[in-house]
Structures are given as structure tokens and as C-alpha cells.
Amino acid sequence: MSYLKPTLHHPKLPTNALGLTRRDYEGSISTLCAGCGHDSISAAIVQAVWELSIPPHRVAKLSGIGCSSKTPDYFLGASHGFNSVHGRMPSVLTGANLANRELIYLGVSGDGDSASIGLGQFAHLMRRGVNMTYIVENNGVYGLTKGQFSATSDKGSKAKKGAVNTDEPIDLVALALELGATYVARSFSGDKDQLVPLIKGALTHQGVAFIDCISPCVAFNNHEGSTKSYDYVREHNEAVNRLDVFFDRTPITASYAPGEVTEVTQHDGSLLRMRKLHEDHDPTDRVAALNYLARHKAMGEIVTGLLYIDPHPEDLHDHLGTVATPLNRLDDAALCPGSAALEKINAALR
Amino acid sequence: MQKLSAVNDFVVKFANVNGSGSASANQLFAKSILRMGIPIASRNIFPSNIQGLPTWFEVRVSGEGHLGRRGGVDMAVAMNPQTWDRDIAELEPGGYLVYDSTKPLPRSRFREDITVLGVPLTEMCNARYTDARQRQLFKNIMYVGALSSLLGIDPAAVEQLLTEQYRGKEKLAASNREAFHMGRDWARANLPEIGLRLEPADKVGNRIYVEGNAAAALGAVYGGATVCAWYPITPSTSLAEAFERYCRRFRTDPDGRKRYAIVQAEDELASIGIVIGASWNGARAFTATSGPGISLMQEFVGLSYFAEIPAVIFDVQRAGPSTGMPTRTQQSDVLSAAYASHGDTKHVLLLPEDPRECFEFGAAAFDLADRLQTTIFVLLDLDIGMNDWLCEPFAWDDAKRMDRGKVMTAEMLEAGTTFGRYLDVDGDGIPYRTYPGTHPSKGAFFTRGTSRDRFAKYTEQGAAYVDNMQRLLRKFETAKSLVPAPIERKASRTTPYGVIYYGSTSAAMREALVGLEQDGVHLDALRIRAFPFPEDVSRFIEAHETVFVVEQNRDAQLRTLITTECGIDPARLVPILHYDGTPITARFIRAAIGRQASSLDVVPLRKTVP
Numbered sequence: 001m002s003y004l005k006p007t008l009h010h011p012k013l014p015t016n017a018l019g020l021t022r023r024d025y026e027g028s029i030s031t032l033c034a035g036c037g038h039d040s041i042s043a044a045i046v047q048a049v050w051e052l053s054i055p056p057h058r059v060a061k062l063s064g065i066g067c068s069s070k071t072p073d074y075f076l077g078a079s080h081g082f083n084s085v086h087g088r089m090p091s092v093l094t095g096a097n098l099a100n101r102e103l104i105y106l107g108v109s110g111d112g113d114s115a116s117i118g119l120g121q122f123a124h125l126m127r128r129g130v131n132m133t134y135i136v137e138n139n140g141v142y143g144l145t146k147g148q149f150s151a152t153s154d155k156g157s158k159a160k161k162g163a164v165n166t167d168e169p170i171d172l173v174a175l176a177l178e179l180g181a182t183y184v185a186r187s188f189s190g191d192k193d194q195l196v197p198l199i200k201g202a203l204t205h206q207g208v209a210f211i212d213c214i215s216p217c218v219a220f221n222n223h224e225g226s227t228k229s230y231d232y233v234r235e236h237n238e239a240v241n242r243l244d245v246f247f248d249r250t251p252i253t254a255s256y257a258p259g260e261v262t263e264v265t266q267h268d269g270s271l272l273r274m275r276k277l278h279e280d281h282d283p284t285d286r287v288a289a290l291n292y293l294a295r296h297k298a299m300g301e302i303v304t305g306l307l308y309i310d311p312h313p314e315d316l317h318d319h320l321g322t323v324a325t326p327l328n329r330l331d332d333a334a335l336c337p338g339s340a341a342l343e344k345i346n347a348a349l350r
Numbered sequence: 351m352q353k354l355s356a357v358n359d360f361v362v363k364f365a366n367v368n369g370s371g372s373a374s375a376n377q378l379f380a381k382s383i384l385r386m387g388i389p390i391a392s393r394n395i396f397p398s399n400i401q402g403l404p405t406w407f408e409v410r411v412s413g414e415g416h417l418g419r420r421g422g423v424d425m426a427v428a429m430n431p432q433t434w435d436r437d438i439a440e441l442e443p444g445g446y447l448v449y450d451s452t453k454p455l456p457r458s459r460f461r462e463d464i465t466v467l468g469v470p471l472t473e474m475c476n477a478r479y480t481d482a483r484q485r486q487l488f489k490n491i492m493y494v495g496a497l498s499s500l501l502g503i504d505p506a507a508v509e510q511l512l513t514e515q516y517r518g519k520e521k522l523a524a525s526n527r528e529a530f531h532m533g534r535d536w537a538r539a540n541l542p543e544i545g546l547r548l549e550p551a552d553k554v555g556n557r558i559y560v561e562g563n564a565a566a567a568l569g570a571v572y573g574g575a576t577v578c579a580w581y582p583i584t585p586s587t588s589l590a591e592a593f594e595r596y597c598r599r600f601r602t603d604p605d606g607r608k609r610y611a612i613v614q615a616e617d618e619l620a621s622i623g624i625v626i627g628a629s630w631n632g633a634r635a636f637t638a639t640s641g642p643g644i645s646l647m648q649e650f651v652g653l654s655y656f657a658e659i660p661a662v663i664f665d666v667q668r669a670g671p672s673t674g675m676p677t678r679t680q681q682s683d684v685l686s687a688a689y690a691s692h693g694d695t696k697h698v699l700l701l702p703e704d705p706r707e708c709f710e711f712g713a714a715a716f717d718l719a720d721r722l723q724t725t726i727f728v729l730l731d732l733d734i735g736m737n738d739w740l741c742e743p744f745a746w747d748d749a750k751r752m753d754r755g756k757v758m759t760a761e762m763l764e765a766g767t768t769f770g771r772y773l774d775v776d777g778d779g780i781p782y783r784t785y786p787g788t789h790p791s792k793g794a795f796f797t798r799g800t801s802r803d804r805f806a807k808y809t810e811q812g813a814a815y816v817d818n819m820q821r822l823l824r825k826f827e828t829a830k831s832l833v834p835a836p837i838e839r840k841a842s843r844t845t846p847y848g849v850i851y852y853g854s855t856s857a858a859m860r861e862a863l864v865g866l867e868q869d870g871v872h873l874d875a876l877r878i879r880a881f882p883f884p885e886d887v888s889r890f891i892e893a894h895e896t897v898f899v900v901e902q903n904r905d906a907q908l909r910t911l912i913t914t915e916c917g918i919d920p921a922r923l924v925p926i927l928h929y930d931g932t933p934i935t936a937r938f939i940r941a942a943i944g945r946q947a948s949s950l951d952v953v954p955l956r957k958t959v960p
Contacts, residue, residue, distance in 0.1 A: 055790055056790075057786075057787055057788070057789060057790050057791070057794060058787055060631070060786045060787070062627075072796070073796050073808070077794070078790065078791055078794050079786070079794055080784070080785075080786030080787070080794050080795065080796075080797070081794075081795075081796040081797065082627075082630060082796075082797040082798075083796065083797065083798040083799070083800070084623070084626075084627075084653065084797075084799070085623070085649055085650055085653055085799065088619060088620075088623045088650070090620075090623075091579075091615065091619065091620040091621075091622075091623025091624045091627065092623045092624070092626055092627035092630070093627055094579075094613070094620075094623070094624050094627060095577060095579065095623065095624035095625060095626060095627025095628035095629070095630070095631070095633075095635060096627040096628060096630060096631040096786070097627075098576075098577050098611045098613070098624070098627075098628050098633065099576070099577060099627070099628040099629075099630075099631035099632055099633030099635070100631050100632065100633070100785075100786070100787065102787070103631075103786060103787050120616055120617065120620075121616070121619075121620055121623070123616075124615070124616040124620065128613070316613075317611075320608065320611050320612070320613075321606065321607055321608050322607065322608050322609075322610075322611050323603055323607040323608060323609050324607070327576040327577060327609070327610070327611060327628075327633045328576075328628075328631055328632035328633040328785065330574075330576060330609055331752075332574065332751050332752055334601075334609055335571075335574040335576065335601070335609065335752075336571075336572050336574060336746075336752075337571065337572065337600040338746065338748050339745070339746040339747070339748050341600060342572070342744050342745070342746045345568065345744065346556075346558050346743040346744055349558035349559055349560045349743075350384070350554075350556070350557075350558055350559065
């Protein structure tokens, strides 16, 4: 396994609109196991941010604790990162977002971090509509502590040492839909073509965007009997649509038959084009998305794709009515009422 | 029977049912005395309940200006049948009982050694008002009227207060005035003169009458806080609410947009998480809570200490443990705040004595948090936080600017300044930080609670960890020179004995010192205002043979902190502890120190008092 990252790279690596190569979006070398799904997600994040030509330092990446939460060190090395407390990334990110509404916020979490210890914070962040991209790298298992079931493990799923899970799983996608998330997707770390556009759509979304990304754990949850293994997910993956993200009115190419495409223009001007792969699914209908999810879950399918999007979301700043200037840039004059105002207060207290 | 007789020096206690609208009438009573130039100290004693349970309001009138709770009651206004027996029993012999005499009570329900003053409040209200709520509310104003006659409150002061309170609601002002005069006129015609009198004085000066929670919130506004995340908990709730009120008034743009953000979080963990996230990103942020909240925030406070992220926590202490006595006061979070979290941690505590200092420290806490890049606790308690105190007016120097501490800017990075997030460049233990998004290619770092080197690179090497922990100690040393210094008050003569106190004990302590001098017990006194303790604290203790430490908790928490942190022999620090949930009194301190002092032979054989 490599422990050093080569500094040499091909002189003709493609550049984005900022003249940066993908290498400019990478981070430290990963310390995760070889073949870990999480590394594919990190690569997809690098690809998505690079393709969107976002200056890396305008992204703040935050996480909780766990294998997934280590990954922000492995992408966007020029961004500030914060590996916070187990299950509490949502509150830390909420605070960060309140302080500076101009940065792009990316929260990376795991199924233990978000569905067990942090379920409360996950729920309340969704309710508040914090403008962020929330990725759960979902492997159904505790990796760093070596193989315990997590709250997203399916009932009946088998652990590496043979124990069978008897608890009902928590479906974070269903919860996110229920709790008001305005961009809800599921993907698979083994399907980069699906994942990269979903991350791009999430990053451009001006509300809370949630991606549940199934990401097999090669060390503890990739065996026969697991429902989060590469093989199981490939067999049961039912993509509802294929997403493309554009910033101009790229004409629909001949390969898309009219009527099979849903288009949504987001607030920032980005165009989300979804090719339907599955029956009648309207991704702008929250209730339909919940129904669709429940129906297909009952059929034993893992539904992936962009399940729901509200093209005109509101975020926490809208709800609070804060000023456009980031709060962390307000100076004394904007914040301190001064001695004359204090004299008036004194007078009223006599 | 010897009737109590006093001018501008007595205690009136109102016994009410909560939710009955008595609070504003009692407030009117208190403020009208202040308007006569006579100092008062007032306290609410209330249950953890919204409606129907007993609640008391105690007003100590003190021409001498003593603001602590005195203990004892000279006049009871007994409006709650539920607590009648207790309220009567509490009266000093020779005291006065004012009650609603509409319904006759057997003689056995009274005491022989008090003066009973019945006013048919319900009868008068029922005759005058038809609406049930009005009957209830005006009963309160009516007893204020009766008291004004009995005690000699200037009716002009009451009328003026009503005019101010109901500005723009003339009808309400007029009906309140009417009820006030009904009570006053009835008392003048029917009640005898009593021995307790108010006489106009000039002892209030330009002082203000305000609660500590509102003062601390105002301090947060002046200190530049923009993010407040909180979870409702008595007795801190009114702090966050006051912050919102002041912000709405002072931080709203003409288009209605807000220069602040307040989130009522789902719990205390989320509150402190939001504070730490906001502070990490360069905003000034705080939370307000009480003991149980401090317990819940422990893990995050450790992160703030180790990752060096500013945070301000206002802890309005109440009696614990667990939910303890949620509406009673204590100073019992000293240790859990000072050493909050797992691992080796210690935190800065600020210990305001009254609302004036709540304001001052409330603002200063944000400069300290930014300068020291750590959590600053401001420890109020229910007594300061939820009671109106007479204190010096708030003051602000318009030349003052926020001290944002060591923040490396894009210009500095561009100029090639070395940036190591945990690099001690100035020898004070305080490194530079950068805000996220500062520079396209320089100054980014990965914040983590796990060990890292001076350049924020992950490491589990023991040497790097120790290096960092030692630097954190240097930073804590630096803090000693930045926090408010203790204030010493010398006895009138040289003495080998001293006393240490802090927070809301101050008022009672000052009064007790006067009494103890009269008893021949001379004490040098040191009021501690912050932790870590500046050198003055050790010096003070070294200069005395025995030092009493007066606290409102069971376990002598500040004493423990002093012995641990200053390496003092515990035998030299004698604890004086009051922890029944009521505010400490001068009487208690005087008696407790007096007892200890006689066993230590502090009292000279021949009393110095002639």
C-alpha cells in the first residue's frame, strides 16, 4: 500500500475554468483500507468540485468521527476542514454556516455518526434547512471499532463473525424526505458515473442536500449475507434516473427521447437534467418520492438516483432573515450600539 | 407586644400564587421605593411551575444600602391561603400581617405577637369589577395602594411609574391608578398607623435596577456576539430572550434584515456545537445554560480547549445535582465548569458579582475567548440572573474595539508569514488561526480533536502531544494576566485573618463584614473575579494565617480549586458554606464566621466596642 503521494503529474492534465487540475482538489493520502468505498466517494467529490470550477478554499468540509469522517483530510487540501465530535457535525456545520453564508459547506458523515449517535442532530439539521451538502458514507457497520452493526444495517443482515442483525434499519433517505430536505439522493460508491453528477447537483443546490451513499466496507461488511456488500448492492441497485448538471442550455442530445427527461433549473442557474430510468417518478413530488421509496424497498430493491428536489428551496438564513453580509465580517460599527444607546437603557432602568 | 419600628430598614414579603399577575404589582411596589431614593434589594422565590403554585417576592428596604438578602420578614402580605401558616410563622415578633379580610378567619389562624391588618380586597374588587381577570389583577394593585398608605410611599412615584409602564395605553394606566387609589384610600380610612415607615432619601443616586441575565445579554450585544444557540433551561432562559430583544432593537437593518442569528437548538449539545462551529468560522458566538446543560456540553468543551476554538458559555447556576432545585440558587458549577470535559483540561471562569459586572464580563468574555482561543465560562447564578439588583449603571467606552485575537489574514499569508496553527510564535502559548476561506492556497488547515503537530498535521507521537499540552499550560498562564483581577478590601486594622468570596455572595459579604467588625472580628477580604487565579490570590492567602472561603455550595468548590491550583495547605482555608437554595444572607455569614472565629480565637478577650 502506498504511503506517499507522488508529486509528479502529467503536464497535460486537463484544467477547469479556473485553470486548476484535479490534483489541485486532492488532499492527503488516504489511510483507509485498500478498496474502501469511501475512497471512491472522496474521488467523486474531487471530480465534482473540479468540474464545477469551485475554488477549493471556498469550500468548508466538516465531519464527525469514524472512518467516513476521516475522509475530508483526503480531498480538497486547500479547504479548511473540521473533524469534530462523534455525531455532532450537523451542529458544528450549522454554526459555521451561520457565521459565513458565502462559503460552500460539505458535511461528510457515516451511518454510525448520523443514524446512531447523531440521529438527533441529523434530523434537526434537515428540519432547519441548512444550506449544505450532507453525504453519509453508508456501510452498515462500525469500521474503526471493527465490525459492530450500525443503525442502517438491514434486519437479517449477517455480520462477518456470523451474528444476525435483528433490529429494524433506519433509512436516512426516508427520514430526510420526511424532515424537509430539499435535495435527496441515494447512490453507490461503486457507481462514479451516477455519484459525481449527484454531488454536483447537491453542491449547487441552495438548501439542504442529502446524499445517502452506500459504500461497502471491505474489511468488515463485504461478505456473503451482508446487504451492504459490493455484490449485493450491484444486484439490487435500481436507479430511478440518471442526472446531468449543466450551466448552459445544452441541447438535449438525440440519445434522450423526449418525455423521458425531467429538467429542473436551480436558483444558481444550474440545470439539472434527469433521464428517467424507471416508471413514472416525478422527482419534484415529495410525497411521491416517499411512496416510491417504500414500494421499492418492500420489493427488496435499493433505489438510487435523485429522488426528490425542490428547485426553490429556502435555507436557514432565509428563515432567520439574516443580512447578506456574512456575520463574521460585521465590524464594531455594525454590532456595538455604543454609549449613547446604553445611556438610554440606563435611564429606562431607574 | 412590642411592635416593630423602623425607618427605611425592613423586609416586606409578598406571598402570592404564581400566574395571578402579582409580579407587576410587586415590581411597582419595589420601584416606587427606589424612586423615593431608598435602596432596595428584591428577590423572587418561585417554583418550577407556571400556574397555581406558591411564589414569593421579598423586598428588603435598606437605607444603608445593603443589597444582600437579610433573612427574616417584618411585614408579610399574605395573598396565598396555601402558604398562610408558613408565611405567618416566618414573621418576626412584632411584625405586621397584611391580608385579604373578605372572608373572616378564626383567631387561631393568627399570632398574638403580630399586628394584623385586614383589607377586604376581594370584596372591593368584586364590587367594582365584573370581569374575573380584572378582579384578580386589580386586587394586586389595590394592595400596593394599601401598602402605600401604611408605609408612606409617595403616590406621585407610583402614578409616574404607571404612566411610564402604560405609555400609549392611557385606559389601562387610568384603571390601574384607580385601583391603586381605592386600596390607598381604604387603608387611610380604616387602618392604624404602623411602626414601619419610608422616608424620602437620596441614597440611590444614578444606579439602575436590572436583572443579571438581561445585563449579560446586553454585554453579549456590546461584545459583538452575532450567533446565539441555546436550549431553554431555568434560570438561563431570560438571557437568550433578552439577547433577542436587544438585538431586535439594535441590530435590525432598515430593510428588516438581522445582523445576528439566534437558534433555539434541539439540546445543549447542539447549542455548544453551533457556537463552536460559528466561532471556528470567525463569528462571535455564545450559549446560555445552567448546570445540567454544562454536564451535556462536556465533550464539546474539551474539543474547544484542545482544538483551540473560542466559545462563550453563560452558566446561570442553580441547585443541582441532576435537576436538583431548578428554581433555587447555588454556586455549584465551579468545578464542573473549571475542569469540564475528559482529558487534561481547564477553563477560564468569570465570576460577576452583580448585573453591572454581568454586562462588563459579558462583553469582555468575547475578547477573552478570541484572544485565548478557548471556552470562557461566565458563571452567574439564579440570584443574580433572575432578580433585579440595584447596581452601578452600565458604561461603555466608544473608543473600544473588539479584540479578535491572533487571526492571520490573507495579506499576512501573501507576505509569506509562516503559519503554523499550533505554533507558539510569541511565547505566550497562543498560536495564530485563520478563518476558513481566507486564501486560495495558504493558511488552510484541518481542525481535529485528535493530536497533531505545530502545523496541524496528524500525529500520535508522544513528544508532539506533550509539546502541545505544555503550550496549552503556557496559554493558561497568559490568561492570568488577562482576566479580571481580584479586589481586596482591607480591614480597619491589621489582622491575621482573611476571607475570600465571589459572585452573588458579595452583597451579603460586604454587609457581614460591617457586622463582624462590630463583633470584634476583623477580616481582610478578597473578592475573586476569575479563574485562573492571578498571583494576588496566593499572595493574599500567604499573608494571612487563616482564610475563610464563603461559598454557596456544599463541597467548597472554589476552595478546592484554590488548594489544587495554588498549592495551598487546605487547613488554612476554612469553608463557610450555604447551600439550601436560598440566597446567602449577611446574618448567616456573620454567625458562621463568628462561630469559627471564636474557636480560632479571633475575637479579642475584651471587646473593642465600648
